[in-house]
Amino acid sequence: MHIEEKDTKLFIIEQDEYYQKMFRHYLGDNPAYQLTLFHDRQTFIHRLKQETPEVIFTDIHFTNIDPIQWIQEIKASCPMGNIIVTSTIKEPNIIISLFKEGIVDYIIKDQHNLQPLLHQSICRAKSLRLNTRETTSTIFQKEHIPLDARIRERFKKTIIGDSSSMEKVFNLLEKTPNNNITVSLFGETGTGKEVVAHAIHQQSNRSKGPFVAVNISAIPEQLLESELFGHEKGAFTGAISRRVGKFEEANGGTLFLDEIGEMSIHLQSKLLRVVQEKELTRIGSNETIRLDVRIITATHRNLSQEVKKGNFREDLFYRLMGIPIELPPLRKREDDILKISHFFIKEFSKENRLEKDVSLSKGAERKLMSYQYPGNIRELKAIIELAAVMCNDNNIREKDIQFPQTEDMESLILQEKTLKEYTFQIVEYFMDKYNNNVLDVAKRLNIGKSTIYRYLKDMEEVEDKEMSRL
Numbered sequence: 001m002h003i004e005e006k007d008t009k010l011f012i013i014e015q016d017e018y019y020q021k022m023f024r025h026y027l028g029d030n031p032a033y034q035l036t037l038f039h040d041r042q043t044f045i046h047r048l049k050q051e052t053p054e055v056i057f058t059d060i061h062f063t064n065i066d067p068i069q070w071i072q073e074i075k076a077s078c079p080m081g082n083i084i085v086t087s088t089i090k091e092p093n094i095i096i097s098l099f100k101e102g103i104v105d106y107i108i109k110d111q112h113n114l115q116p117l118l119h120q121s122i123c124r125a126k127s128l129r130l131n132t133r134e135t136t137s138t139i140f141q142k143e144h145i146p147l148d149a150r151i152r153e154r155f156k157k158t159i160i161g162d163s164s165s166m167e168k169v170f171n172l173l174e175k176t177p178n179n180n181i182t183v184s185l186f187g188e189t190g191t192g193k194e195v196v197a198h199a200i201h202q203q204s205n206r207s208k209g210p211f212v213a214v215n216i217s218a219i220p221e222q223l224l225e226s227e228l229f230g231h232e233k234g235a236f237t238g239a240i241s242r243r244v245g246k247f248e249e250a251n252g253g254t255l256f257l258d259e260i261g262e263m264s265i266h267l268q269s270k271l272l273r274v275v276q277e278k279e280l281t282r283i284g285s286n287e288t289i290r291l292d293v294r295i296i297t298a299t300h301r302n303l304s305q306e307v308k309k310g311n312f313r314e315d316l317f318y319r320l321m322g323i324p325i326e327l328p329p330l331r332k333r334e335d336d337i338l339k340i341s342h343f344f345i346k347e348f349s350k351e352n353r354l355e356k357d358v359s360l361s362k363g364a365e366r367k368l369m370s371y372q373y374p375g376n377i378r379e380l381k382a383i384i385e386l387a388a389v390m391c392n393d394n395n396i397r398e399k400d401i402q403f404p405q406t407e408d409m410e411s412l413i414l415q416e417k418t419l420k421e422y423t424f425q426i427v428e429y430f431m432d433k434y435n436n437n438v439l440d441v442a443k444r445l446n447i448g449k450s451t452i453y454r455y456l457k458d459m460e461e462v463e464d465k466e467m468s469r470l
Protein backbone atom coordinates (compact mmCIF):
# COMPACT_ATOMS: atom_id res chain seq x y z
CA MET A 1 0.00 0.00 0.00
CA HIS A 2 1.27 3.44 -0.81
CA ILE A 3 1.26 5.64 2.25
CA GLU A 4 0.58 9.33 1.77
CA GLU A 5 3.24 11.08 3.79
CA LYS A 6 2.07 14.67 3.70
CA ASP A 7 1.97 16.41 7.05
CA THR A 8 2.92 13.52 9.22
CA LYS A 9 3.17 14.89 12.69
CA LEU A 10 6.26 13.60 14.49
CA PHE A 11 7.21 14.14 18.12
CA ILE A 12 10.79 13.35 19.04
CA ILE A 13 12.23 13.34 22.51
CA GLU A 14 16.00 13.31 22.43
CA GLN A 15 18.36 14.64 25.07
CA ASP A 16 21.62 14.14 23.22
CA GLU A 17 22.53 17.17 21.14
CA TYR A 18 24.32 15.17 18.50
CA TYR A 19 21.24 13.05 17.82
CA GLN A 20 18.95 16.08 17.97
CA LYS A 21 20.93 17.54 15.08
CA MET A 22 20.81 14.26 13.30
CA PHE A 23 17.00 14.03 13.58
CA ARG A 24 16.65 17.60 12.36
CA HIS A 25 18.92 16.84 9.45
CA TYR A 26 17.33 13.51 8.49
CA LEU A 27 13.67 14.29 9.09
CA GLY A 28 13.31 18.04 9.65
CA ASP A 29 14.19 18.98 6.08
CA ASN A 30 11.56 16.68 4.66
CA PRO A 31 8.43 18.74 3.84
CA ALA A 32 6.27 15.67 4.42
CA TYR A 33 7.06 15.71 8.11
CA GLN A 34 5.96 18.15 10.74
CA LEU A 35 8.64 17.76 13.35
CA THR A 36 8.69 18.83 17.01
CA LEU A 37 11.81 18.10 19.03
CA PHE A 38 11.83 17.91 22.84
CA HIS A 39 14.65 17.43 25.27
CA ASP A 40 12.72 17.78 28.48
CA ARG A 41 10.55 14.87 29.60
CA GLN A 42 7.96 16.90 31.43
CA THR A 43 7.30 19.30 28.56
CA PHE A 44 7.12 16.36 26.19
CA ILE A 45 4.50 14.51 28.30
CA HIS A 46 2.55 17.72 28.79
CA ARG A 47 2.33 18.30 25.01
CA LEU A 48 1.47 14.64 24.38
CA LYS A 49 -1.59 15.05 26.55
CA GLN A 50 -2.76 17.93 24.39
CA GLU A 51 -1.83 16.82 20.89
CA THR A 52 -1.74 13.52 19.05
CA PRO A 53 1.30 13.06 16.84
CA GLU A 54 1.13 10.13 14.43
CA VAL A 55 4.59 8.95 15.31
CA ILE A 56 6.56 9.37 18.52
CA PHE A 57 10.30 8.81 18.54
CA THR A 58 11.83 8.34 21.93
CA ASP A 59 15.01 7.12 23.52
CA ILE A 60 14.72 4.94 26.61
CA HIS A 61 17.90 6.02 28.28
CA PHE A 62 16.72 8.60 30.80
CA THR A 63 17.82 9.04 34.36
CA ASN A 64 15.47 7.86 37.11
CA ILE A 65 13.04 6.07 34.86
CA ASP A 66 12.88 2.50 33.75
CA PRO A 67 12.36 1.97 29.96
CA ILE A 68 9.12 -0.01 30.36
CA GLN A 69 7.70 2.58 32.75
CA TRP A 70 8.63 5.31 30.30
CA ILE A 71 6.80 3.64 27.39
CA GLN A 72 3.79 3.08 29.63
CA GLU A 73 3.80 6.76 30.56
CA ILE A 74 3.89 7.81 26.91
CA LYS A 75 1.06 5.43 26.08
CA ALA A 76 -1.01 6.66 28.98
CA SER A 77 -0.51 10.26 27.82
CA CYS A 78 -1.16 9.58 24.14
CA PRO A 79 -2.89 6.25 23.47
CA MET A 80 -3.18 6.94 19.72
CA GLY A 81 0.53 7.61 19.11
CA ASN A 82 2.76 5.03 17.42
CA ILE A 83 5.94 4.70 19.41
CA ILE A 84 9.29 4.08 17.77
CA VAL A 85 12.24 3.70 20.10
CA THR A 86 15.59 4.99 18.91
CA SER A 87 18.38 4.11 21.25
CA THR A 88 21.93 2.89 21.55
CA ILE A 89 20.82 0.22 24.04
CA LYS A 90 21.17 -3.19 22.43
CA GLU A 91 19.99 -5.45 25.23
CA PRO A 92 17.66 -7.99 23.54
CA ASN A 93 15.61 -8.71 26.67
CA ILE A 94 14.80 -5.04 27.15
CA ILE A 95 13.87 -4.73 23.49
CA ILE A 96 11.55 -7.73 23.59
CA SER A 97 9.81 -6.31 26.68
CA LEU A 98 9.33 -3.00 24.90
CA PHE A 99 7.75 -4.70 21.91
CA LYS A 100 5.42 -6.47 24.32
CA GLU A 101 4.50 -3.04 25.68
CA GLY A 102 3.38 -2.11 22.19
CA ILE A 103 6.14 -0.14 20.52
CA VAL A 104 6.03 -0.30 16.75
CA ASP A 105 9.74 -0.40 16.02
CA TYR A 106 13.13 -0.28 17.65
CA ILE A 107 16.00 1.40 15.87
CA ILE A 108 19.60 1.28 16.99
CA LYS A 109 20.80 4.86 16.71
CA ASP A 110 24.43 4.32 15.88
CA GLN A 111 23.92 2.62 12.51
CA HIS A 112 25.23 4.01 9.28
CA ASN A 113 21.97 3.61 7.33
CA LEU A 114 19.81 5.38 9.86
CA GLN A 115 18.02 7.73 7.49
CA PRO A 116 16.22 5.07 5.40
CA LEU A 117 15.47 3.13 8.57
CA LEU A 118 13.75 6.12 10.15
CA HIS A 119 11.75 6.70 7.00
CA GLN A 120 10.73 3.04 6.68
CA SER A 121 9.74 2.98 10.29
CA ILE A 122 7.46 5.96 9.89
CA CYS A 123 5.81 4.32 6.87
CA ARG A 124 5.38 1.12 8.80
CA ALA A 125 3.83 2.89 11.76
CA LYS A 126 1.42 4.69 9.47
CA SER A 127 0.48 1.57 7.51
CA LEU A 128 -0.31 -0.21 10.76
CA ARG A 129 -2.63 2.60 11.66
CA LEU A 130 -4.35 2.58 8.29
CA ASN A 131 -4.68 -1.17 8.10
CA THR A 132 -5.75 -1.94 11.59
CA ARG A 133 -7.70 1.18 12.33
CA GLU A 134 -6.54 0.83 15.87
CA THR A 135 -3.75 2.43 17.80
CA THR A 136 -0.49 0.69 17.27
CA SER A 137 -0.03 0.91 20.96
CA THR A 138 -2.70 -1.76 21.16
CA ILE A 139 -0.94 -4.02 18.69
CA PHE A 140 0.26 -6.04 21.64
CA GLN A 141 -1.96 -7.65 24.19
CA LYS A 142 -3.35 -5.76 27.12
CA GLU A 143 -5.78 -7.31 29.49
CA HIS A 144 -8.04 -4.27 29.70
CA ILE A 145 -8.56 -3.94 25.93
CA PRO A 146 -11.68 -5.68 24.60
CA LEU A 147 -10.56 -8.63 22.52
CA ASP A 148 -11.85 -9.50 19.11
CA ALA A 149 -13.61 -12.74 19.92
CA ARG A 150 -14.35 -13.64 16.33
CA ILE A 151 -10.71 -13.62 15.28
CA ARG A 152 -9.80 -15.58 18.39
CA GLU A 153 -12.42 -18.22 17.65
CA ARG A 154 -11.13 -18.60 14.09
CA PHE A 155 -7.62 -19.20 15.38
CA LYS A 156 -8.94 -21.67 17.92
CA LYS A 157 -10.31 -23.91 15.18
CA THR A 158 -6.82 -24.98 14.17
CA ILE A 159 -4.76 -24.16 17.23
CA ILE A 160 -6.24 -26.29 19.96
CA GLY A 161 -5.80 -25.07 23.52
CA ASP A 162 -7.52 -23.17 26.31
CA SER A 163 -4.86 -23.12 29.01
CA SER A 164 -3.85 -19.79 30.51
CA SER A 165 -0.46 -19.90 28.81
CA MET A 166 -2.20 -20.30 25.45
CA GLU A 167 -4.54 -17.41 26.20
CA LYS A 168 -1.49 -15.14 26.09
CA VAL A 169 -0.63 -16.59 22.68
CA PHE A 170 -4.17 -15.95 21.40
CA ASN A 171 -4.05 -12.39 22.72
CA LEU A 172 -1.08 -11.77 20.45
CA LEU A 173 -2.46 -13.74 17.51
CA GLU A 174 -5.55 -11.55 17.52
CA LYS A 175 -3.35 -8.63 16.59
CA THR A 176 -1.88 -10.25 13.47
CA PRO A 177 -4.63 -10.48 10.81
CA ASN A 178 -4.99 -6.96 9.47
CA ASN A 179 -1.43 -5.80 9.15
CA ASN A 180 1.81 -6.91 7.63
CA ILE A 181 3.92 -6.97 10.73
CA THR A 182 6.57 -9.69 11.02
CA VAL A 183 5.86 -12.39 13.59
CA SER A 184 8.63 -14.29 15.33
CA LEU A 185 7.71 -17.59 16.92
CA PHE A 186 9.76 -19.15 19.68
CA GLY A 187 9.29 -22.52 21.31
CA GLU A 188 10.62 -26.02 21.76
CA THR A 189 10.35 -28.54 18.97
CA GLY A 190 6.83 -29.80 18.38
CA THR A 191 5.06 -26.94 20.18
CA GLY A 192 3.16 -26.00 17.03
CA LYS A 193 5.20 -23.17 15.51
CA GLU A 194 4.40 -24.18 11.95
CA VAL A 195 0.72 -24.70 12.77
CA VAL A 196 0.61 -21.18 14.22
CA ALA A 197 2.49 -19.67 11.25
CA HIS A 198 0.00 -21.24 8.87
CA ALA A 199 -2.96 -20.08 10.95
CA ILE A 200 -1.61 -16.50 10.93
CA HIS A 201 -1.47 -16.64 7.15
CA GLN A 202 -4.93 -18.17 6.87
CA GLN A 203 -6.49 -15.51 9.07
CA SER A 204 -4.66 -12.62 7.44
CA ASN A 205 -5.69 -10.43 4.54
CA ARG A 206 -3.09 -12.36 2.49
CA SER A 207 -4.82 -15.71 2.85
CA LYS A 208 -5.56 -15.84 -0.87
CA GLY A 209 -1.84 -15.50 -1.59
CA PRO A 210 0.69 -18.32 -1.18
CA PHE A 211 2.02 -19.67 2.11
CA VAL A 212 5.60 -20.80 1.53
CA ALA A 213 7.52 -22.58 4.27
CA VAL A 214 11.29 -23.02 4.23
CA ASN A 215 13.11 -25.05 6.83
CA ILE A 216 16.53 -23.41 6.97
CA SER A 217 18.14 -26.32 8.81
CA ALA A 218 17.02 -28.82 6.17
CA ILE A 219 18.79 -27.11 3.26
CA PRO A 220 22.56 -27.37 2.80
CA GLU A 221 24.23 -23.98 3.33
CA GLN A 222 25.59 -23.77 -0.23
CA LEU A 223 22.10 -24.23 -1.72
CA LEU A 224 20.19 -22.00 0.65
CA GLU A 225 20.99 -18.69 -1.00
CA SER A 226 19.59 -19.74 -4.37
CA GLU A 227 16.70 -21.55 -2.68
CA LEU A 228 15.66 -18.31 -0.99
CA PHE A 229 16.55 -15.68 -3.55
CA GLY A 230 16.60 -17.64 -6.82
CA HIS A 231 19.18 -17.64 -9.62
CA GLU A 232 19.52 -17.09 -13.34
CA LYS A 233 20.54 -19.79 -15.79
CA GLY A 234 24.35 -20.11 -15.75
CA ALA A 235 24.76 -18.02 -12.57
CA PHE A 236 27.04 -20.75 -11.19
CA THR A 237 28.13 -24.26 -12.13
CA GLY A 238 25.05 -26.43 -12.04
CA ALA A 239 22.57 -23.59 -12.57
CA ILE A 240 21.13 -25.18 -15.69
CA SER A 241 17.96 -23.15 -15.69
CA ARG A 242 16.46 -20.08 -14.04
CA ARG A 243 15.11 -20.69 -10.59
CA VAL A 244 12.55 -18.60 -8.76
CA GLY A 245 13.42 -18.37 -5.08
CA LYS A 246 11.12 -18.87 -2.12
CA PHE A 247 10.84 -15.12 -1.53
CA GLU A 248 9.49 -14.59 -5.02
CA GLU A 249 7.27 -17.64 -4.72
CA ALA A 250 5.76 -16.12 -1.60
CA ASN A 251 5.10 -12.74 -3.24
CA GLY A 252 1.65 -11.53 -2.24
CA GLY A 253 1.54 -14.04 0.59
CA THR A 254 3.55 -15.24 3.57
CA LEU A 255 7.04 -16.67 3.84
CA PHE A 256 7.66 -18.87 6.87
CA LEU A 257 11.35 -19.11 7.70
CA ASP A 258 11.56 -22.06 10.08
CA GLU A 259 14.70 -22.57 12.17
CA ILE A 260 15.97 -19.10 11.34
CA GLY A 261 18.59 -19.48 14.09
CA GLU A 262 20.44 -21.97 11.90
CA MET A 263 21.19 -19.47 9.12
CA SER A 264 24.85 -18.63 8.49
CA ILE A 265 26.08 -15.12 9.22
CA HIS A 266 26.83 -14.61 5.53
CA LEU A 267 23.25 -15.28 4.50
CA GLN A 268 21.91 -13.32 7.43
CA SER A 269 23.38 -10.14 5.97
CA LYS A 270 21.79 -10.85 2.61
CA LEU A 271 18.48 -11.57 4.28
CA LEU A 272 18.72 -8.30 6.22
CA ARG A 273 19.16 -6.36 2.99
CA VAL A 274 16.17 -8.03 1.38
CA VAL A 275 13.97 -7.49 4.43
CA GLN A 276 14.97 -3.84 4.74
CA GLU A 277 14.78 -2.91 1.10
CA LYS A 278 11.81 -5.15 0.28
CA GLU A 279 13.41 -6.13 -2.99
CA LEU A 280 15.88 -8.68 -4.27
CA THR A 281 17.98 -9.61 -7.24
CA ARG A 282 18.34 -13.26 -8.22
CA ILE A 283 21.90 -14.62 -8.21
CA GLY A 284 23.45 -13.73 -11.57
CA SER A 285 20.80 -11.14 -12.45
CA ASN A 286 20.65 -7.34 -12.56
CA GLU A 287 16.91 -7.15 -12.41
CA THR A 288 15.42 -5.92 -9.14
CA ILE A 289 12.26 -7.64 -8.01
CA ARG A 290 9.89 -5.81 -5.66
CA LEU A 291 8.60 -7.91 -2.81
CA ASP A 292 5.33 -7.84 -0.97
CA VAL A 293 5.84 -10.66 1.49
CA ARG A 294 4.91 -11.05 5.12
CA ILE A 295 7.65 -12.83 7.00
CA ILE A 296 7.09 -15.20 9.89
CA THR A 297 10.13 -16.73 11.53
CA ALA A 298 10.50 -19.57 14.01
CA THR A 299 13.26 -21.01 16.08
CA HIS A 300 13.68 -23.40 18.98
CA ARG A 301 16.80 -21.48 20.03
CA ASN A 302 17.07 -18.58 22.43
CA LEU A 303 17.87 -16.03 19.72
CA SER A 304 18.84 -13.23 22.08
CA GLN A 305 21.52 -15.52 23.50
CA GLU A 306 22.65 -16.35 19.99
CA VAL A 307 22.96 -12.60 19.40
CA LYS A 308 25.10 -12.29 22.52
CA LYS A 309 27.28 -15.18 21.40
CA GLY A 310 27.74 -13.49 18.02
CA ASN A 311 25.96 -16.25 16.10
CA PHE A 312 23.05 -14.12 15.02
CA ARG A 313 23.15 -10.57 13.67
CA GLU A 314 21.66 -8.19 16.13
CA ASP A 315 20.25 -5.83 13.47
CA LEU A 316 18.51 -8.74 11.77
CA PHE A 317 17.20 -9.92 15.11
CA TYR A 318 15.50 -6.57 15.72
CA ARG A 319 14.24 -6.36 12.15
CA LEU A 320 12.59 -9.75 12.29
CA MET A 321 11.23 -9.63 15.80
CA GLY A 322 7.93 -7.84 15.04
CA ILE A 323 5.39 -9.53 17.29
CA PRO A 324 7.32 -12.08 19.34
CA ILE A 325 5.17 -15.08 20.32
CA GLU A 326 6.45 -17.73 22.69
CA LEU A 327 4.71 -21.09 22.36
CA PRO A 328 4.68 -22.85 25.72
CA PRO A 329 5.85 -26.46 26.03
CA LEU A 330 3.06 -29.00 26.55
CA ARG A 331 4.21 -29.74 30.11
CA LYS A 332 3.21 -26.17 30.95
CA ARG A 333 -0.17 -26.62 29.31
CA GLU A 334 -1.50 -29.45 31.47
CA ASP A 335 -5.06 -28.26 30.98
CA ASP A 336 -4.71 -28.75 27.23
CA ILE A 337 -3.38 -32.31 27.14
CA LEU A 338 -6.78 -34.01 27.13
CA LYS A 339 -8.38 -31.47 24.84
CA ILE A 340 -5.63 -31.97 22.26
CA SER A 341 -5.78 -35.76 22.75
CA HIS A 342 -9.50 -35.79 22.00
CA PHE A 343 -8.88 -33.59 18.98
CA PHE A 344 -6.32 -36.09 17.62
CA ILE A 345 -8.60 -39.03 18.38
CA LYS A 346 -11.39 -37.39 16.42
CA GLU A 347 -9.02 -36.70 13.54
CA PHE A 348 -7.82 -40.31 13.63
CA SER A 349 -11.37 -41.66 13.61
CA LYS A 350 -12.28 -39.40 10.72
CA GLU A 351 -9.18 -40.15 8.65
CA ASN A 352 -9.65 -43.89 9.12
CA ARG A 353 -13.39 -43.65 8.48
CA LEU A 354 -14.22 -45.51 11.69
CA GLU A 355 -17.89 -46.17 12.26
CA LYS A 356 -17.54 -45.56 15.96
CA ASP A 357 -15.22 -42.85 17.27
CA VAL A 358 -12.32 -44.09 19.38
CA SER A 359 -12.75 -43.24 23.07
CA LEU A 360 -10.37 -42.73 25.98
CA SER A 361 -10.78 -44.57 29.30
CA LYS A 362 -10.34 -42.62 32.52
CA GLY A 363 -7.18 -44.62 33.25
CA ALA A 364 -5.75 -43.70 29.86
CA GLU A 365 -6.58 -40.06 30.47
CA ARG A 366 -4.81 -40.12 33.80
CA LYS A 367 -1.79 -41.74 32.20
CA LEU A 368 -1.67 -39.11 29.46
CA MET A 369 -1.75 -36.41 32.11
CA SER A 370 1.17 -37.96 33.96
CA TYR A 371 3.82 -37.54 31.26
CA GLN A 372 6.19 -34.66 30.56
CA TYR A 373 6.19 -34.74 26.72
CA PRO A 374 9.72 -33.70 25.78
CA GLY A 375 8.58 -33.85 22.12
CA ASN A 376 5.52 -31.72 22.92
CA ILE A 377 2.39 -31.89 20.75
CA ARG A 378 4.12 -33.88 18.02
CA GLU A 379 4.90 -36.57 20.58
CA LEU A 380 1.37 -36.53 22.01
CA LYS A 381 0.00 -37.00 18.52
CA ALA A 382 2.25 -40.00 17.90
CA ILE A 383 1.31 -41.55 21.26
CA ILE A 384 -2.41 -41.11 20.59
CA GLU A 385 -2.20 -42.51 17.07
CA LEU A 386 -0.30 -45.57 18.26
CA ALA A 387 -2.79 -46.11 21.08
CA ALA A 388 -5.71 -45.78 18.67
CA VAL A 389 -4.19 -48.48 16.47
CA MET A 390 -3.33 -50.79 19.38
CA CYS A 391 -6.57 -50.57 21.36
CA ASN A 392 -9.42 -53.08 21.36
CA ASP A 393 -13.09 -52.16 20.78
CA ASN A 394 -12.10 -48.62 19.82
CA ASN A 395 -11.51 -47.84 23.49
CA ILE A 396 -8.03 -46.67 24.46
CA ARG A 397 -7.10 -48.07 27.85
CA GLU A 398 -4.14 -47.24 30.05
CA LYS A 399 -2.09 -50.13 28.69
CA ASP A 400 -2.45 -48.79 25.15
CA ILE A 401 -0.71 -45.56 26.04
CA GLN A 402 3.00 -46.11 25.62
CA PHE A 403 5.69 -43.61 26.45
CA PRO A 404 9.32 -43.98 25.39
CA GLN A 405 10.90 -46.29 27.95
CA THR A 406 13.69 -43.96 29.09
CA GLU A 407 11.38 -41.09 29.86
CA ASP A 408 8.76 -43.26 31.56
CA MET A 409 10.31 -43.64 34.98
CA GLU A 410 11.66 -40.11 35.06
CA SER A 411 8.33 -38.66 34.12
CA LEU A 412 6.60 -40.78 36.80
CA ILE A 413 8.99 -39.60 39.47
CA LEU A 414 8.75 -35.98 38.34
CA GLN A 415 5.07 -36.01 39.25
CA GLU A 416 6.09 -36.13 42.92
CA LYS A 417 2.96 -37.91 44.07
CA THR A 418 2.40 -39.51 47.47
CA LEU A 419 3.09 -43.22 47.86
CA LYS A 420 -0.67 -43.80 48.11
CA GLU A 421 -1.26 -41.98 44.84
CA TYR A 422 1.47 -44.01 43.13
CA THR A 423 -0.13 -47.18 44.51
CA PHE A 424 -3.50 -46.16 43.13
CA GLN A 425 -1.91 -45.55 39.76
CA ILE A 426 -0.31 -49.00 39.76
CA VAL A 427 -3.54 -50.73 40.76
CA GLU A 428 -5.46 -48.80 38.14
CA TYR A 429 -2.92 -49.73 35.48
CA PHE A 430 -3.21 -53.46 36.23
CA MET A 431 -6.99 -53.38 36.57
CA ASP A 432 -7.09 -51.92 33.11
CA LYS A 433 -4.58 -54.45 31.82
CA TYR A 434 -6.38 -57.47 33.30
CA ASN A 435 -9.88 -56.34 32.31
CA ASN A 436 -10.87 -55.60 35.90
CA ASN A 437 -10.20 -59.15 37.07
CA VAL A 438 -9.29 -58.58 40.72
CA LEU A 439 -7.95 -62.10 41.21
CA ASP A 440 -5.47 -61.78 38.32
CA VAL A 441 -4.35 -58.36 39.51
CA ALA A 442 -3.84 -59.60 43.07
CA LYS A 443 -1.76 -62.50 41.76
CA ARG A 444 0.29 -60.24 39.52
CA LEU A 445 1.04 -57.79 42.32
CA ASN A 446 1.51 -60.54 44.85
CA ILE A 447 -0.95 -59.13 47.37
CA GLY A 448 -4.31 -60.31 48.76
CA LYS A 449 -7.57 -59.87 46.89
CA SER A 450 -9.05 -57.91 49.79
CA THR A 451 -6.15 -55.42 49.63
CA ILE A 452 -7.04 -54.72 46.00
CA TYR A 453 -10.71 -54.26 46.96
CA ARG A 454 -9.66 -51.87 49.72
CA TYR A 455 -7.58 -49.82 47.27
CA LEU A 456 -10.44 -49.75 44.78
CA LYS A 457 -12.83 -48.54 47.47
CA ASP A 458 -10.36 -45.84 48.57
CA MET A 459 -9.88 -44.80 44.95
CA GLU A 460 -13.61 -44.52 44.50
CA GLU A 461 -13.90 -42.33 47.59
CA VAL A 462 -11.13 -40.05 46.35
CA GLU A 463 -12.85 -39.80 42.98
CA ASP A 464 -16.23 -39.02 44.61
CA LYS A 465 -14.62 -36.26 46.65
CA GLU A 466 -13.03 -34.82 43.54
CA MET A 467 -16.36 -34.91 41.73
CA SER A 468 -18.23 -33.19 44.53
CA ARG A 469 -15.64 -30.42 44.51
CA LEU A 470 -16.34 -29.67 40.82
Ligand SMILES: Nc1ncnc2c1ncn2[C@@H]1O[C@H](COP(=O)(O)OP(=O)(O)OP(=O)(O)O)[C@@H](O)[C@H]1O
Pocket residue numbers: 158159160161187188189190191192193194195196258300340343377378381
Ligand atom coordinates in the same frame (compact mmCIF):
# COMPACT_ATOMS: atom_id res chain seq x y z
N1 LIG B 1 -2.26 -26.34 18.98
C1 LIG B 1 -2.28 -27.41 18.19
N2 LIG B 1 -3.42 -28.01 17.93
C2 LIG B 1 -3.44 -29.13 17.19
N3 LIG B 1 -2.35 -29.71 16.66
C3 LIG B 1 -1.19 -29.14 16.86
C4 LIG B 1 -1.09 -27.94 17.63
N4 LIG B 1 0.19 -27.59 17.69
C5 LIG B 1 0.87 -28.53 17.01
N5 LIG B 1 0.05 -29.46 16.50
C6 LIG B 1 0.48 -30.65 15.75
O1 LIG B 1 1.72 -31.05 16.34
C7 LIG B 1 2.68 -31.41 15.35
C8 LIG B 1 3.90 -30.51 15.46
O2 LIG B 1 3.55 -29.17 15.14
P1 LIG B 1 4.55 -28.19 14.36
O3 LIG B 1 5.24 -28.90 13.24
O4 LIG B 1 3.77 -26.97 14.04
O5 LIG B 1 5.60 -27.91 15.53
P2 LIG B 1 6.93 -27.04 15.45
O6 LIG B 1 7.00 -26.28 16.72
O7 LIG B 1 6.95 -26.27 14.18
O8 LIG B 1 8.04 -28.15 15.43
P3 LIG B 1 9.59 -28.04 14.95
O9 LIG B 1 10.22 -27.00 15.80
O10 LIG B 1 10.13 -29.40 15.23
O11 LIG B 1 9.54 -27.71 13.50
C9 LIG B 1 1.95 -31.28 14.02
O12 LIG B 1 1.48 -32.57 13.68
C10 LIG B 1 0.78 -30.37 14.30
O13 LIG B 1 -0.29 -30.69 13.48
